[in-house]
Amino acid sequence: MAFTDADMQGKRWLTDRIDAAGLPHWIDGAANVSTKIQGTRDAPEILVGSHIDTVPCAGALDGTLGVIAGLECLRCIKEANLVTRRTIELVAFSDEEGRFGGMFGSQSICGQINPEMLATMTDMNGVKLEDELRRHGLDPLGALDAARDPETIDSYLELHIEQGPVLDRVGKPVGIVDEITGLFTWSIRFKGEANHAGTTPMNMRNDAFMGLADFAHEIPRILDENGSERSRATIGKAQILPGATNTVPGLVEFSLDVRDTSEKVLDELSEAFRKALSAIARRRHLVFEFQPKSYITPVHCSEKMIQTLQQNSRKLGLDAHPMPSGAAHDAQIMGRMVPVGMIFVPSKGGQSHSPAEWTAWTDIEAGANVMLHTLIQLAS
Incomplete structure (x- = not known):
């Protein structure tokens, strides 16, 4: 996860691979890792990237596939001695998965961090972002200096695994994204009264868990009545307290993740x-x-x-398949500032955020080649 010791080790591994490719690298105040192929003109750059943190x-x-494929594209361009008009920059963004509630790296580049x-961003366990940054020798206020002038960026391109079953089921090697879903997440509490499981009659309980159970059953109805075919709602985390087998739950804390492509x-x-x-x-x-x-x-x-x-x-x-993205991505944040495009490659069985996550090498190659040709065209 973002800003853990393992994540920072991953950033160091990435900079080693950039160095091995004979390319420069630097790390901005939000701990985004970047490298570039310099263009011949002082024109707005083409950005390509994704993230290496995970869940x-x-x-x-x-996201790691998009970063590595982007680095491979830059390496290929360099080794082929291709000269482009625009500079192409690869960015590996920090904390795309939202450990601290947002997409910290891309939000910093877009000037959306204050x-x-x-001072207030925390993870689900109450760990403060600024404390994690300081633990790694980073100044939290340095994220403010990561902001870019939108006039210096022409467009942003991202390759990502689909994280869903559509491409795998229709048998297409690549997807071209037309819309990226919006989302909101809440941390919710039902407070009741903890009491003895044997001596408290059913009609005299203030059972916090029953509130959660009722709400979970309401979700399909709410989506049917107020949502669209692209709506999603998920309770992904729940904690029952005090958590004893012989005690009526007095407190339930849970998350709610809601998504749709329409604001x-x-x-x-x-x-x-x-x-x-x-x-x-x-x-209740x-x-x-x-x-x-x-x-x-x-x-x-x-559209371009x-x-x-x-x-x-x-x-x-x-044979590319047009489709929406049901997952949020750094392209979503970048899209508020510059034109964006996304390439999807199939996820076997639709599996993602799981050890079963995989994409066939032939599909990875197909997506990377679409990225390479598109980067060269955009930069030329």
Whole structure:
């Protein structure tokens, strides 16, 4: 996970690979790792990248594939002695997975981080971002200096595993993303009353867990009534306290992750979920609290980038599949500032954020070649 000792070791491994390719590297105030191929003109750059942090019990690819494929593209361009008009820069962003509630690295580059956020961002276990940064010898306020002038960036391109089953099921080697989902995440509490499991009658309980159970069953109805076919809602983490087998739960803490490609739909879902939680709390005689942890708006990919990716896919004889992204990515943050494009490669069985995560080498090669040809075209 982001800013753990293992993550920082991964950053050092990446800079070693950049050095081995004969390319320069630097690390900005948000601990984003970068390298570049210099263009011949003082023109806005082409950015390419992804992230190398991950989640607990994850697989080998996720964002890392996009970073490594991007580095390979730069290495190929250098070894072929190709000269491009625009500079191509690779960025490995910090904390895309949102350990601290957002996409810290890309948000820093887009100037979306401020001192108040740096002082208050924490993970689900209460660890403060600024403490983790200082532990690794980093100045938290350095993230403010990572902000880029949007006039210096022409566009951003990202390759990523799909993290879903669509490409695998339709048998397509690459996907071209048209929209990237927006999302919000909440940390929610139901407070009831802990009591003896044997002596407290069922009709006299303020059982916090029953509030969670009621809410979980409400999710399909709320999505049907207020969502779209691209809506998703997930309770991914829950803790029951005091956690004894013979005690009625007095407190339940859980997460809620809600996604859609429409900002209007997200707003409607937010209101519907709040009303449902409040109604359950009243019915079960519980106290309901929630804390917003993150909000990311949906992004439409650039039509020019989509067309360029389609052209290069056809040129390579690849049948590319147009599709939305149900997962959030650094491209989503970058898309608020510059035109963005995304390439997906299939995930076997739709598996991701899991040790079973894998993509066939032939599909990886196909996606990397689309990226290489597109980068050369954009930079030339």
